[in-house]
Amino acid sequence: MAAGASRVIIPEQPGGRPRRRRENGRGSSVLSVRARPGYGVLGLLSLPLGLLGSAFWLGRHVRPSADEWCFLPSVRDHGITGLVGKFYLTDNGRLGNGLLVGAYAKYGVAGHQWFGLVSGVVMLGLLWAVTVLLLRLTGRTAPRGVPLFVASMVTVVFLFASLNTYKTFYWPASSVSHTVAPVLACAAAVPLLWAGSRRGRVAAAACALVMGAFLGTLSEETSVVALVVLVTLLLLGHRILVPRARAHARAWCLAGGAGIVIGTLLLLTSPGSRNRRARYDAGTGSMFAPESLAGSLDGFLDILGTLFTTWWYLGALAAGVVLALLTGKRKGHAPVLLPCRPFFLLGAGTVTFLVAGYVCTVITYPLFGPHVVFAHRTWNDYLLLYVVLLVGAGALLGRALRGRALRGHATRGRASRTCAVATAAGAAMCVAVCVGLAFPLGELGESMRVRAEKWDHQDRWLRERAARGARVLPYKPLSVSGMGEPFAHRGGKTWPARCVADYYHLERITRAERLP
Numbered sequence: 001m002a003a004g005a006s007r008v009i010i011p012e013q014p015g016g017r018p019r020r021r022r023e024n025g026r027g028s029s030v031l032s033v034r035a036r037p038g039y040g041v042l043g044l045l046s047l048p049l050g051l052l053g054s055a056f057w058l059g060r061h062v063r064p065s066a067d068e069w070c071f072l073p074s075v076r077d078h079g080i081t082g083l084v085g086k087f088y089l090t091d092n093g094r095l096g097n098g099l100l101v102g103a104y105a106k107y108g109v110a111g112h113q114w115f116g117l118v119s120g121v122v123m124l125g126l127l128w129a130v131t132v133l134l135l136r137l138t139g140r141t142a143p144r145g146v147p148l149f150v151a152s153m154v155t156v157v158f159l160f161a162s163l164n165t166y167k168t169f170y171w172p173a174s175s176v177s178h179t180v181a182p183v184l185a186c187a188a189a190v191p192l193l194w195a196g197s198r199r200g201r202v203a204a205a206a207c208a209l210v211m212g213a214f215l216g217t218l219s220e221e222t223s224v225v226a227l228v229v230l231v232t233l234l235l236l237g238h239r240i241l242v243p244r245a246r247a248h249a250r251a252w253c254l255a256g257g258a259g260i261v262i263g264t265l266l267l268l269t270s271p272g273s274r275n276r277r278a279r280y281d282a283g284t285g286s287m288f289a290p291e292s293l294a295g296s297l298d299g300f301l302d303i304l305g306t307l308f309t310t311w312w313y314l315g316a317l318a319a320g321v322v323l324a325l326l327t328g329k330r331k332g333h334a335p336v337l338l339p340c341r342p343f344f345l346l347g348a349g350t351v352t353f354l355v356a357g358y359v360c361t362v363i364t365y366p367l368f369g370p371h372v373v374f375a376h377r378t379w380n381d382y383l384l385l386y387v388v389l390l391v392g393a394g395a396l397l398g399r400a401l402r403g404r405a406l407r408g409h410a411t412r413g414r415a416s417r418t419c420a421v422a423t424a425a426g427a428a429m430c431v432a433v434c435v436g437l438a439f440p441l442g443e444l445g446e447s448m449r450v451r452a453e454k455w456d457h458q459d460r461w462l463r464e465r466a467a468r469g470a471r472v473l474p475y476k477p478l479s480v481s482g483m484g485e486p487f488a489h490r491g492g493k494t495w496p497a498r499c500v501a502d503y504y505h506l507e508r509i510t511r512a513e514r515l516p
Contacts, residue, residue: 041145044322044427047434048152052120055160055441059116059170061448063109063455066484067173070499075105086272093270096218096263100176115172120155123183127151130186133193139335140327150391153319153430158380158387160437161312165444166481167377174377181222182384185215192252201248208256216263221360221381223260228356229385230257236348245336280367287366299372300361303379307386315433316387320394321426325402325419342396349389357382398422444481451480454515461516462504474512475500487511 064072074083080102087098104111128151135142159179162168168179188211191204216223230253237246237253267273286292307313360382361372368375401422455478465473475497477485486497486509501508 040427041143041149041326044430045145045149045152047431048149048156051156051160051434051438051441052124052152054438054445055169056117056120058441058445058448060113061445061452062112062116062170062172063452063478064112065479066171066496068105068112069486069496069503071101071105071173072108073499073502075102076108080106089271090275091272092276093267093273094177094217094219095266095270096214096216097177100180100218101173104172112172115175116170119172119175119180120159120169123159123180124151124155126183126187126190127154129190130193133190135327136330136333137193137336139330139333141330142323142327146323146326150319150323153315153433154387154391156434156437157313157315158384160441161310161315162376162380162383163306164376164481165441166448166483168380170448171377171483177219178221178377178380181215181219182225182381184211184218185222185226186384187211188256192248195248201251204248205252205255208252209259212256212259212261213263213266214259216260216265217267218263219381220264220267220363221378223264224359224363225356225382225385227257227260228352228359230260232348232352239341239344240338242334242336242338287363292365293362295370296358296362296365296372299365299370300358302373303357303361307379307383312433312437313387313390315430316390317394317397318426318429318433320391320396321398321401322394322423322430323391324395324398325423325426340396340399342400346393346396349392353382353385353389356385394426398426447480451478454478458515462506466504466506471507473504473506473509474516475509476512476515 071083074086078086080099083102083105084095084098087094087101104115107114128148131147131151135147159165159169167174169175188208191207192201195201195204212223212226215226233240234250234253234257237249241249360378364375364378365372368378372378402419454476458476458478462473462475475486477487479485479488484496486494486500497509500506
């Protein structure tokens, strides 16, 4: 976000001529940014926000499936604390995960329907706040709609460029662990970016400690990614930050890392985590065995091949270009970053992403084996880092384009036109990505609608028969986007049939070939 050239001229009024402003009494022009967003920014902003709004509206078609069949009766009968205890003592040890799952499962089907809207708004708001604060601390300013546009493009690409958007965004049990968790990790940076006093920085470190501990009990993969990022900042902070900011950043990183270690230890020593490792033979011995490490590398390389060839992620790169070309220097504000070193920043970010992604693959490989390539939801723990890296690369690219235009043209007018063309090209790519993502989202929404109608019909029938005293009833599996259902794979997998029976107060269910 520190990228952005110091000189681009933007007319202060639509259709007006560029106005030059002198800096320190010299003749160099600096960016004059309008306080109000122009019609172009508002029009561009409407696309990702419209796509997000459509996705939120489609959330009304979400119905329980897979693990949620087991969560619902547990929360109904024992409350949120009962589910948290079940997670800690029996299932996986994830206290924070159990708390968030219980928070939406408490409201039954309605909780599943509202989850997409609530989580999506929270994620967008947090990314927007981080973008605004990063611009401020790096000494940049932009039209008001631009930070929200960048945050919304990051959110759109992160959520909908996935190979399985349902499991990424609409399946609450997966989303709280692998989609919401990385954004919550970003939220820990907000108090530090906001702090302007010693007391504020102490509070920021305390927040990092608490958030780190919570992440440690929420998602092992996100904890790994956060820890890799914090270690990178500790090692390279002296080459990125100005001297006055290094001590505060170092204290914040240490506090966050300590919190993650505390939370992870709490998780790993829990009875539920021991049960899970024994059930899947996922101990440290099997995890770091040579064949497991080699298989993890093969799987991660396949995942990278998919990510690097999915053109929708170019939307994040284009958003970074637009950001760099529309930002200007903030008057009277000293940035916290050292002078830009593009190749160093890109190299450090790329290595951080690769290390974090590979380690995440290593710790998930014992569970999925070679199928880790198809466990798309687990990619999200480091996918947000990839999207942010693309935004940063786009910002550095936009900065380079602007600098080259100013150096290569004799007149400021020609430089301004060159930057305007580059901005339009970046905006066009963002438009293409939003339009491209709208079609698969619409198809998914139709599949969700069809399943919801069938699910509601079968739900009413099962409740009516159970109320009349039936103890054994037929159930037809209804799946969407590869979600688990009782009697899947032609009846070979009965899980979670026991949980469905508990949900409807039945002794058991049998497989039905057609809806009742």
